[in-house]
Every structure is written in structure tokens, then in C-alpha cells.
Amino acid sequence: xxxxxxxxxxxxxxxxxxxxxxxxxxxxxxxxxxxxxxxxxxxxxxxxxxxxxxxxxxxxxxxxxxxxxxxxxxxxxxxxxxxxxxxxxxxxxxxxxxxxxxxxxxxxxxxxxxxxxxxxxxxxxxxxxxxxxxxxxxxxxxxxxxxxxxxxxxxxxxxxxxxxxxxxxxxxxxxxx
Numbered sequence: 491x492x493x494x495x496x497x498x499x500x501x502x503x504x505x506x507x508x509x510x511x512x513x514x515x516x517x518x519x520x521x522x523x524x525x526x527x528x529x530x531x532x533x534x535x536x537x538x539x540x541x542x543x544x545x546x547x548x549x550x551x552x553x554x555x556x557x558x559x560x561x562x563x564x565x566x567x568x569x570x571x572x573x574x575x576x577x578x579x580x581x582x583x584x585x586x587x588x589x590x591x592x593x594x595x596x597x598x599x600x601x602x603x604x605x606x607x608x609x610x611x612x613x614x615x616x617x618x619x620x621x622x623x624x625x626x627x628x629x630x631x632x633x634x635x636x637x638x639x640x641x642x643x644x645x646x647x648x649x650x651x652x653x654x655x656x657x658x659x660x661x662x663x664x665x666x667x
Contacts, residue, residue, distance in 0.1 A: 556660040558636065563653045572631060573603040579653050583616060585642045595622055596638055598655055602628050614657075627662060634658040 559567050561576040580597040584590030595617035602610045610628055614635040618624030625634035636656040642648060 554661070556658050559657045559659055561655050561657070563651050567657075567659075571605045572629070573601075574633065574657070574659070575601040575603075576653075576655055577601050577611075578650060579638065579648075581642060581648060583642055585645050587644055593617060597622075598635065598638060600633075602631075602633075604629050630662050632658075632660045632662050634660075 559574075561567055561574075563576055563579070565576055567574045577599040579599075583594040583596050584592070595615050598614050598616075600612050600614065602612060604610075612626050612628060612633075613623075614626065614633070615622035615624055616635065616638050618635075625632060627633075634657065636658055639654045639656075640648060640652060
């Protein structure tokens, strides 16, 4: 393999014959040629590694800007590195035509799958405080609930398949403090 790469790059390898070397000067010159060949080989390896790194970085589909994603119930948002599935809703919001002491809370269950297939379940809430989270951070991705529709009216039960969710997904940069 390396011989083919060397031929493609146009590096010529000198024919070295140790048995025919008759003087110290010839041995010195042979050692110098070997040193030059080793340095050339190192340059080839470094260049190939650099090209490989550039290729890998071009294939990344990490989110550069926050992305708004709308999902229907049981729908999956997919990228190369992750999947997020909208699993279920536990409704607890106060219907719009009622006067309640507090607005209530709906819990939305999601399933996150990373690039190697490890799944993590997480819940986001429409009412967020210290107890209920409206966002989460998984595998470097910030996932924030924007809204859950439809809003309940007149104490009617909403079918799971009628729910739609809007999320904001962004890639968190690692901080070095």
C-alpha cells in the first residue's frame, strides 16, 4: 500500500546496497540516504493523516446554529449522529376556558439515540422551574421545548396522535475553564 502511495506522490527510492559499500564515506552516504527516505516517509504519513482529518470534519453534520424542529406524535427527527423520537404526552395543563390556580404542566417523553445506538429517555415540561425542566443536555446537544400543541379546551381528552411539539436543538460547545 505504502509503495503505491509513494509512486503516486512521485518519490523515488534509491537502490541501496550495503554489501557493495567499500569505505566509511560510502556507508555514511548510505545512512544519509536512509535518513532522507525516513523523513520523506514521515511527510507522506503526515499529509495522509491531515487529508483524513479534513475528510472526517467535512462529513460532520453538527448543528452550527440552533435548529427549530417540529415533530408529530411518534415521529423521529434524524441526523447523522442522533435521533430524537417524540414518544408520549402526559397532559396536566389547565384548559383554556377555565380559571385555574396555576397553568398546569404537560410532560413530554422523548427518546434520544446517539450514533452508536445507545438510547436515553428524557422528559421535557411545558412549565419549567427547579422541579420541572423545559430543556436538557444530552451528548452535547441542547434540546429545548418551545411549545406543545394543541392546548386543552373544555376538559376534552386529547388523543396522543393529535399532539405536535416544537423543539430547539443546538450543539453545545465545550468550555474550558
